Amino acid sequence: MSYNWILLLYASVICTSSIIFETTSNPLLLIVIAIAYFGVHVIENKIAGASLLQIGLLIAFHYVSEMDLCLPLYLAQMGKQLMKNHNMRSVTAISLLYAVSCALVAATYIPYSEYGIFTLVFSTFSCLVFAFLFNRFIHVMEHQTQALDNEKKRLTTHDALTGLYNYEECHRQLEQLVQAGKSVVIVLIDCKDLKSLNTINGFHGVNRILKQAAQLLRIMFPEALAISRYGGDEFAIVLEYDNSQHAMNTITQMLASEFPKLTGIEINYGMAFYPDDGTSKDDLFFNAERNLYTMKRESWLKREEHMLRSEKLRVVGELASGMAHEIRNPLTTIKGFLQISKSDNYNIRPWYDLIMDEITRMSMLTAEFLQFSKPHASQFKVHSINDCIHRVISLLDSETARLGHHIEFNASPTPIHMLMDQDKMLQLLLNLIKNAFEAMTEQGQVRIRLYQADQQAVIEISDTGEGIPETELDKIFLPFYTTKESGTGLGLSICHKIVQDHEGTMEVESEAGKGTKFTITVPVSQPESSSAMMPGSNRMTV
Structure with missing residues (x-):
């Protein structure tokens, strides 16, 4: 009423x-x-x-x-x-x-x-x-x-968490400054890895970090015309300047050194100056975001390079540790026999064969290690994979007959060619088939299947041996890992490296008591491209 x-x-x-x-x-x-x-x-x-x-x-x-x-x-x-x-x-x-x-x-x-x-x-x-x-x-x-x-x-113009201007108000403030013709610089800041801290500190901890960062920006840039939370972990600062180079140096010093030192947060940032980098608000934001992206990319590349270097050092350390361990065992044996011979004036002849076996083992281990780790030049030419497999079977005829095994080769209907280092491919196939022979304690069968899938050649080598336990499948390609009493643990690592050098992949499937199957996939080539490939086909593989 x-x-x-x-x-x-x-x-x-x-x-x-x-x-x-x-x-x-x-x-x-x-x-x-x-x-x-x-x-x-x-x-x-x-x-x-x-x-x-x-x-x-x-x-x-x-x-x-x-x-x-x-x-x-x-x-x-x-x-x-x-x-x-x-x-x-x-x-x-x-x-x-x-x-x-x-x-x-x-x-x-x-x-x-x-x-x-x-x-x-x-x-x-x-x-x-x-x-x-x-x-x-x-x-x-x-x-x-x-x-x-x-x-x-205030809620429509400010961020509820940090109390800074929000995204819309940041654009509005910069638009007004540009229309007024003021010489301003827009700085976009992105906090690195802040999202990943959610899993460590929880979102309450990350919110606390964002509040601290906002407060620190207010203290570091008290003369700022506008400071805003531009996004989830991004901030924007608008400053007035007289000299662009001096302003750039000052901002860089603050953000690259002082801010990470005080907060423990690494940041990326990008700047754009009005009117040098743009005559409108949108131009300034575009250039600032582009510079921010460039810095992000450079930072990411440096991190990847650092991680790659660290991984290389880790692998070198593991290889050195494994090599030292493998060489120390035969050296200890030889040293023991020599000490016994010297102290008791024993004739060394009864242990001569054993000592020579240990020396041969060290020599073989050193040779395989050098082959695994040392860069070497490879001659890549287009060859038939069918011919390569037939040659390996011929080389193993005598050993196959001596052990009582049988090799079955299911070749592709038409020859399949690939760009290969023929010697390395022969070594790869010989190692895998010999491993299959060793895995079959009784008379068994090795099946080799070759076929083409799209632009990939697939070689499957399976045996009827004892198989590999599932818990060990992830370790068989690691250097110095072996289940054999006299093995060096480098055979399968070398095979895996040869496949990688040929831009292929190598997978293994095994079931205890039924056998193991290795599947090698490599890119195919046309036979007529052999002559064209030869002049530039020398590769340095590492």
């Missing part, structure tokens, strides 16, 4: 009560005044001086009705006036006007007595108290409304 209808309802009640209780001497006039009072409220926006007219009609209505019930109408009318005028002098004047008017009208019909005087004083005091409380209420409401408006504006 609207304000005017409440006034009509209340005025009707007063009017009816005055007529019923016969307090009015002119009921018709009272009704006319009530209707006029309500009408002025309805069309007050169309009447000049409507407020004074409303006061006059209210006084007339009170005077004719002679009802103390009119006090709420005075209060409602006064509240309406106070809503429109918040000046303290005006509030005081309006309050006194209504209080005095109510008291003077009431004095015309209230009998002169203690109760009458009390009623007049109470009515006057009620008007003044109401005016004070209503004015206080309006001020509180306005203050709260202003606070809510300020908070709403």
Whole structure:
């Protein structure tokens, strides 16, 4: 129900009560005044001086009705006036006007007595108290409304976590600075590896780091025109400058040295200067983001290089440790026999064969290690894989017959060619087939299958040996890992390296008690490309 209808309802009640209780001497006039009072409220926006007219009609209505019930109408009318005028002098004047008017009208019909005087004083005091409380209420409401408006504006322009400007406000601030023609630099900052800290410190810990970073940026750049949280772990700073080179050196010193030192966070950053790097806000952000991406890429390449160097050092350490361990065992044996011979004046002949076996083992181990680790030139030419496999089978004829094994070769319908170092491919196939022979303690069968899948040649070598335990499959290509009593542990590592040098892959499948299958996949070549490949086919493989 609207304000005017409440006034009509209340005025009707007063009017009816005055007529019923016969307090009015002119009921018709009272009704006319009530209707006029309500009408002025309805069309007050169309009447000049409507407020004074409303006061006059209210006084007339009170005077004719002679009802103390009119006090709420005075209060409602006064509240309406106070809503429109918040000046303290005006509030005081309006309050006194209504209080005095109510008291003077009431004095015309209230009998002169203690109760009458009390009623007049109470009515006057009620008007003044109401005016004070209503004015206080309006001020509180306005203050709260202003606070809510300020908070709403702050939330729409600032980041809730760090208190810095948000993404939209950063763009808006830079747009205004560019339009004003100020020489400014925009700096975009990206915190490295901050997202990965979520798994270590949790998001509460990362939020704390972001708050600390925001606070530090405020301290480091107090003259900044704008500092904002540009994204999840990205910040943006807008600075005014006089000399671009000096500004670049200062910012670089702060961000590359001071910021990581104080926070422990490595950062990437990119800068763009107005008007040197762009004449619009979008141009500046584009160039700054491009410079940031360039720095990210350089940082990533340096990290990859460092990781590769560390991995190489780790592998060298493992190879050196394995090599030292493998050589130390035969040296210990030889040293023991020589010490016994010297101390007891024994003839060394009974142990001569054993000593020579250990020396041969060291020589073989050294040769394989050099073959595995030393860079060597390889002659790559296009050859038939079919011919290469047939040659390996021929070389192993005598050994196959001696051990009682059988080799079955399922060749492809048409010859398959590849760019290869033929000697290395022969070594690869010989090693795998000999390993298969050693895995079969009784008479067994080695199956070789060659076929082409798309532009890849696939060579499968399987045996019916004892197989490799599943727990050891991931280790068989590691240098110096072996399950043989007399093995060096470099055979399969060398095979794996030969396949990698030919840009291929090597996989193994095995089941204990049923056998093992090695699958080699290498790219194929056309036979007619052999002559074209020969001049430039020397590769240095590592």
